[in-house]
Amino acid sequence: MKVTIEVNGRSTVEEVEDRTLLVHYLRDTLGLTATNVGCDTTSCGACTVLLDGESVKSCTVLAAQADGHRVTTVEGLTGEGGELHPVQRAFSNQHGLQCGFCTPGMIMASVSILAENPKPTRQEVREALEGNLCRCTGYHNIVSAVMEASGQEVDG
Amino acid sequence: MIPVGFSYRRASTVDEAVGLLGEYGDEGKLLAGGHSLLPLMKLRLAAPEVLVDIAPLADLRYVRTDGDTVAIGALSRYHDLHHDEVLRQHAPLLAHVAGAIGDPQVRHRGTIGGSLAHADAAADLPAALLASDGVLVAQGPGGRREIPAGEFFLDPFTTALQPDELLVEIRVPGQDGVGWAFEKFTRRSIDWAIVGVAVLGQSVGLINMAGTPIRATRVEEALAGGANPAEAAELAAEGTSPPDEPHASAAYRQHLARVLTGRALERAAGRVPAGL
Numbered sequence: 431m432k433v434t435i436e437v438n439g440r441s442t443v444e445e446v447e448d449r450t451l452l453v454h455y456l457r458d459t460l461g462l463t464a465t466n467v468g469c470d471t472t473s474c475g476a477c478t479v480l481l482d483g484e485s486v487k488s489c490t491v492l493a494a495q496a497d498g499h500r501v502t503t504v505e506g507l508t509g510e511g512g513e514l515h516p517v518q519r520a521f522s523n524q525h526g527l528q529c530g531f532c533t534p535g536m537i538m539a540s541v542s543i544l545a546e547n548p549k550p551t552r553q554e555v556r557e558a559l560e561g562n563l564c565r566c567t568g569y570h571n572i573v574s575a576v577m578e579a580s581g582q583e584v585d586g
Numbered sequence: 587m588i589p590v591g592f593s594y595r596r597a598s599t600v601d602e603a604v605g606l607l608g609e610y611g612d613e614g615k616l617l618a619g620g621h622s623l624l625p626l627m628k629l630r631l632a633a634p635e636v637l638v639d640i641a642p643l644a645d646l647r648y649v650r651t652d653g654d655t656v657a658i659g660a661l662s663r664y665h666d667l668h669h670d671e672v673l674r675q676h677a678p679l680l681a682h683v684a685g686a687i688g689d690p691q692v693r694h695r696g697t698i699g700g701s702l703a704h705a706d707a708a709a710d711l712p713a714a715l716l717a718s719d720g721v722l723v724a725q726g727p728g729g730r731r732e733i734p735a736g737e738f739f740l741d742p743f744t745t746a747l748q749p750d751e752l753l754v755e756i757r758v759p760g761q762d763g764v765g766w767a768f769e770k771f772t773r774r775s776i777d778w779a780i781v782g783v784a785v786l787g788q789s790v791g792l793i794n795m796a797g798t799p800i801r802a803t804r805v806e807e808a809l810a811g812g813a814n815p816a817e818a819a820e821l822a823a824e825g826t827s828p829p830d831e832p833h834a835s836a837a838y839r840q841h842l843a844r845v846l847t848g849r850a851l852e853r854a855a856g857r858v859p860a861g862l
Binding site: 448449451488491495542543560562 | 750
């Protein structure tokens with residue numbers, strides 16, 4: 431089938447198999463490989479992207495379901511001049527990553543969290559990141575990064 | 587993991603969805619949020635030949651009051667339900683349970699109709715709907731019919747829906763002023779319940795204590811007979827047949843059912859009904 435999906439502000443039109451998963455559309459069809467496939471079972475959140483501005487796990491969405499909709503990946507957060515998005519900058523400042531595999535999903539989940547709750551507490555950030563696993567267990571600095579990105583005191 | 591090949595169809599009206607279901611019979615499956623069906627298809631535990639996507643039916647996304655009843659459109663997502671002011675006020679048990687399912691990403695996709703039609707005994711909403719004395723409204727080629735929640739869940743992953751019927755609405759009596767509580771025991775916060783309990787007044791729904799969601803009828807009878815929550819909760823495992831698995835034996839689950847029912851009944855009895 432032919433799908434038309436706005437990805438990072440750009441209209442993409444591609445012929446795909448009906449069973450194509452959104453994450454494979456992004457990685458294999460479009461070559462946007464920042465979005466990782468982790469568990470591939472809707473658990474780990476490494477494949478999190480925004481669909482119409484809301485976080486989803488792209489391993490459990492069909493490209494067909496995104497047809498006519500808007501997708502944002504971590505590549506789409508960076509400004510045209512290469513300047514980092516506030517959430518990306520905060521992850522860098524707070525060292526909110528260790529191996530980096532979960533980071534694209536963590537950042538996209540965090541963008542969605544802050545869109546819904548711009549001034550969360552540390553506890554609320556922890557709860558809202560329940561769908562993203564960091565196997566390095568680097569959660570403390572990830573929570574700090576989200577707090578910095580929200581413009582609040584990091585230590586709470 | 588990639589599903590077995592299938593044909594993707596999209597319905598833009600309820601009548602069109604019913605028509606497509608009639609056309610494809612047992613080979614067709616409805617796709618709403620896809621968060622129960624797609625994982626099964628990726629594991630190749632399910633391989634429908636045709637998926638009928640009903641996500642475009644935006645008019646099935648609503649919560650409204652109808653007299654003393656709360657009516658919920660079947661395509662309402664867990665995220666919608668958790669944040670809906672009407673539901674939080676008039677059916678707070680369901681609003682709370684919707685917010686306890688999975689994680690934010692799952693709640694952005696999963697729908698109440700999808701969860702109920704999938705009928706997993708380990709899912710949260712089916713047991714909460716049982717405790718709420720809910721009614722499911724199905725639409726088929728002959729029109730609409732209402733199915734009480736107590737008659738809807740027949741067997742594991744099997745409901746009273748006909749192959750050419752589609753859930754369109756879920757109705758529950760208003761829960762204003764009724765104590766409620768929800769207890770769920772999981773390994774990680776995003777996991778399916780090992781055991782869960784939904785309490786509304788003196789109604790008790792159990793998650794993962796049989797092949798289908800069930801009511802804890804012995805507990806309810808004891809409460810009606812004047813037993814206190816602790817006494818009634820001792821009966822929570824009576825008549826249950828929970829899964830017996832290496833990480834959670836049947837006996838362990840029965841213990842959990844008694845403990846969680848006790849906590850839920852105490853909490854429901856003490857809760858100020860208005861808040862979440």
